[in-house]
Amino acid sequence: MTSHQNYAPQGTGHPLAAYGWTGEREADFAPFAAAGLVPGRVARVDLGRCDVVVPDPSGAGVHTVRAETAPVLDPDPVNCPCTGDWAAVDPGSRGPVALAALLPRSTALVRNSAGSASDGQALAVNVDAVLIASSLAAKPDLGRIERCLALAWESGAQPVVVLTKADVARDRSHADDVQAAAPGVTVLVVSAVSGEGMDLLRACLPGTTALIGPSGAGKSTLTNALAGAEVMAVGETRERDEKGRHTTTARELIAVPGGVIIDTPGLRSVGLYGGDGLERTFADVEALAAECRYHDCAHDAEPQCAVKAAIEDGLLPARRLVSYNKLLRENERIAARSDARLAAERARQGKHRWKLMKAESGKPRP
Incomplete structure (x- = not known):
């Protein structure tokens, strides 16, 4: 060089x-x-x-x-x-x-590491958008999509949900369910095979885009279509449940017209890593909660609960509140583990300093 x-x-x-x-x-x-x-x-x-x-x-x-x-x-x-x-x-x-x-990072897509540790794992950094892929060949997992949305919002990037395999979609009404689970987020229905929705998708992807989702969601096929070349290996999916093998084995940056894509391996688990991503993912629940009579309303049996009223009136799917509470408890556990780890590190450093002080005090004076 x-x-x-x-x-x-x-x-x-x-x-x-x-x-x-x-x-x-x-x-x-x-x-x-x-x-x-x-x-x-x-x-x-x-x-x-x-x-x-x-x-x-x-x-x-x-x-x-x-x-x-x-x-x-x-x-x-x-x-x-x-x-x-x-x-x-x-x-x-x-x-x-x-x-x-x-160099300093502008954004970072971070999930909680597998197991009981509170360490995080960076999936992609310096991204402008997070593309969350889910296949329409099977019923989308709304809970998983909500988790991915929380990660995306927390990263500082703009999330976009892309529902793939529209050419073999069994029920397109699932797209409405996904939109209800992603308030304020663009939801696109596309097919990398027929080309449906691909032009609109390209227009929604500025700069650097991280592509996440489970195996079998069609991420590699989507990357190839956006790149205009066979840059990623494509695997088969099981017909009964549309689950696929991990054809992408490492996070890889791919140049495409107009920017770059960071393709990621299929995520078996999507552990949250704290932060305020839940507030934006569940903006509908948060807005309703602000109208409850009590500021600490648990949205259970309290009187004049705006969230429960919206569910009873059919304005808010009941599963949204269940999912919100589940992820909120998970975030609280993560925060508690992180606090415990920091406390243990502070205690370790304190013991080290004490040992040094004792060693220094035992030295003979000159």
Whole structure:
């Protein structure tokens, strides 16, 4: 790799502009440019290494380099390199190519890690929109869609729900149920096979889009259609329940006309990671709750409960309140575990400081 002057950002004409490079990114990168580092965007992360898209030394176009991630690893997994990160790359003139630093993130799609730990897992970062895919070939899982919406709102990106496989839809009225579960969110019915709704979808995807959903939802087929090429492997789904195999094994950034897509493996579980995403996901419930007689109304047996009244009048599906309460309790448990972890860390640090103080006090005075 040649010296960094061949990679100097050139504003809108910069080779990484198609990958989301902006004037703000250029300003963030300025100190690293002065140090002779190269800007790049993380396209895929494996154990200890990642693929990074960087400007080509020729000054035209881009190419992908394999870089070490060790220099920027963080004790908090949320802060470790993730697909979508902007990075300062050491070209490796005196060693292997490596990430030297990560630039500040504008958004981060984070879920709670599997198991009882309270650690988070970043699914994609620096995204403008989160595309939540669900197949119309089977009855959509509204609870899962609501969970994904909470993650998307919490990330700071704009959620869009896309109902795929419209060409084999068994009941299109399910789209109305999904819209009721996604107030204020664009819900599109599309088919990557027939092309139905695809132009409208393309118009709704600015910049960088993260694509999430269960296996079998047609995410890879959708990515191929948006890219206009077979860039992702496509697996078969079981006819009886439309569940599919994990054809996407890692989060991967794919260039498409007008921006980039971050395709993700099918999510078996969607654990929330706290935050206020629930407030926007259940904006209808929150608005009704503000009209209840009591500010701490549990929407159960309290008098003059606006939420229960809306359910009785058919204005709010009863399952919405059930789902809201379930996710609210889950968020409270996550917050409690996080607080316990922080308290344990503070206690550990306190014991360490006490040991140091005792050691210092036992030393003979000069």
